[in-house]
Amino acid sequence: MSERLSVMFNHADAFIALPGLLNVNGFYNTLLSFLDHAVEQQFLTFSARQILISAATAEQLIDDLQSFIPVVDSSMSRLNWSITERRKKLRLDLSLSL
Numbered sequence: 001m002s003e004r005l006s007v008m009f010n011h012a013d014a015f016i017a018l019p020g021l022l023n024v025n026g027f028y029n030t031l032l033s034f035l036d037h038a039v040e041q042q043f044l045t046f047s048a049r050q051i052l053i054s055a056a057t058a059e060q061l062i063d064d065l066q067s068f069i070p071v072v073d074s075s076m077s078r079l080n081w082s083i084t085e086r087r088k089k090l091r092l093d094l095s096l097s098l
Helices: 002-013 027-041 046-050 058-067 083-090
Strands: none
Touching: 002 083
């Protein structure tokens, strides 16, 4: 499964998980307000917030995704999303020294 996810991540421009942020009847308004507040408090960068796209209709969501132009953030460009690299970092040395 992780190999399939890696292939998907490496070949995809975007993902839509319905209801994802298909914000029907304002269902995700509270979440979106929370994220906007996190940006105001400098807990989340503006460019990271812009990755999350929402719309009230599926058609608008698709249009917004197709017209999305990412904001370049130097801190984000240093991140490595490779599953292989994450596994290397997750290994812990649990040996005991007496």
